[in-house]
Amino acid sequence: MKLPMSRHAFYSMTGTFTILSILGQVSTSIYSPFFYDLAIMYSSHVRVIEKSVAIFLIAFSISQLLSGFICDYVNKQSFLLYGLLVFMAGTAMVTLADKESTFLIGRIIQGLGGGVGVSVSRGLSRQLFNEKQLNISLSITNIAFAIAPAIAPLVGTLIGGCFGVSAIFYFVLMMGLMALLLLFSVGSTINQYTSPNSANVLSDTLALIKNSIVNIVSVGVASGLLYGVVFCFITIAPSMVMQQFELSKTMFSIYSLFATLCFVVGSLTNIRLAAIATITKFKLSSIFILGLSLLFCLVTIGTGDAELVAILIYCYIAFFFIGIAMPCSVTMILGFSKTSAGFLAALTGFFHLTGAAAGAYFVTLFTAGPTLSFSVTTMALSMGSVVICVFIRK
Structure with missing residues (x-):
């Protein structure tokens, strides 16, 4: 014992x-x-x-x-x-x-x-x-x-x-x-x-794939695309913030710290919103991020660039809603099965990191300025997340 x-x-x-x-x-x-x-x-x-x-x-x-x-x-x-x-x-x-x-x-x-x-x-x-x-x-x-x-x-x-x-x-x-x-x-x-x-892991996992794979993939891809927004910022921020506005490495690190604090506040807010269904919080967060991304993209295109304040406001608000959405997505995916939790945890990480890799890679493909590249990429990622949310069922 x-x-x-x-x-x-x-x-x-x-x-x-x-x-x-x-x-x-x-x-x-x-x-x-x-x-x-x-x-x-x-x-x-x-x-x-x-x-x-x-x-x-x-x-x-x-x-x-x-x-x-x-x-x-x-x-x-x-x-x-x-x-x-x-x-x-x-x-x-x-x-x-x-x-x-x-x-x-x-x-x-x-x-x-x-x-x-x-x-x-x-x-x-x-x-x-x-x-x-x-x-x-x-x-x-x-x-x-x-x-x-x-x-x-x-x-x-x-x-x-x-x-x-x-x-x-x-x-x-x-x-x-x-x-x-x-x-x-x-x-x-x-x-x-x-x-x-457990001796039944394989059979339970196969049954889970057969019955719920569409929903699992939908939640995973939708949340992964939102995670891609975070790594868009991580990848392009040195060019977008440090080079363009000639900020020191210390100031860049401080601005990055504030972005993460917004993510943490979003995660804490998610806990406070326990009365709202997890799927509802996830979908609404995706919609808010898309609306914010569209507005930021229009401002960037309309002005030819964006001021540092506008960039930071967009990132901080977006990170707040991503902080709400990400734990919701993990809860949704892990909720599909108890016996295949390791498999589901691996899928969660795979979708999130694949989305992060997509965001980090796509933002480097544009030949335009770093701010415009960032705004277009984040708008595309958030739009993809909202479209995929349509296919998520309870």
Whole structure:
């Protein structure tokens, strides 16, 4: 008979899983203020460095999807270890890169390893914790998801400004090493409380696919497109804000922090709106974001560009509604099945990150100015989300 899990064991595992989950986000956001510095370092164009965000997200989303499928059938702790080692190998390649091709390949390897941490840690959390503990653990992880991309650029600015751009990637490597040590430290506890994998996972998953795949895909794609708006901003913001308005890296990091705070406020507002149906909150948020995007696009086209205040107002309000929509979409997808939660969690991450990769990539394809590229891309993404919402059923 298993003994009740101690408070220390619970928070130790939650902290480990949280760090494993946010490594990918940190590794992407932390060097965003230095896109131009990296382009100069590799004698490349800033558009190539911007695309490193998209290729990382593609690898990250594929890894998250596949690892979610696999983790129900293998030892999850060992799987986490291998994924972390792959991430660290990619980080080492990025750190030591002397040309753009090595840098981009390293980012792909980082993505392949980082995606494992998200899906498998969620699967382990589901297996290890009771319902109350799971809710607390996932809430802590979600808060870290929101805060990490905002804090990372500021941390990167401080490290890069004091020690050089390469030091940023050494810092990420140290985070990976810390996660590795934490994983070893909770290994015995994980073994003690881990239950055997269910023998019915495959049949339950196949039944779920047969009966609900259209609804699952609809929710996933609609929410992924909204997540793409976030990564449009992350990708193009250095050009749109720093270059155009000649702001310092510190001010850019502060503006990014405010954007994330708006996302957090939106998530907290979603909790306060518990009386409203989840699907209703999601659809209304998508509609509000589309209306806002259309207005911002018209202002940008009509004036030939947009002032910094207009850009920030659009981003902050959009991030607020995305903060409402994203937890709604996760709740909707996970609500389709209890026994296939790992599979559904993997799909959730895959759709969100695929949408993020699409937003990060499409915004770099335009030859127009960065603000116009941003406004057109975000309008297209939000419009796609609203159209797909039509096909979502309760």
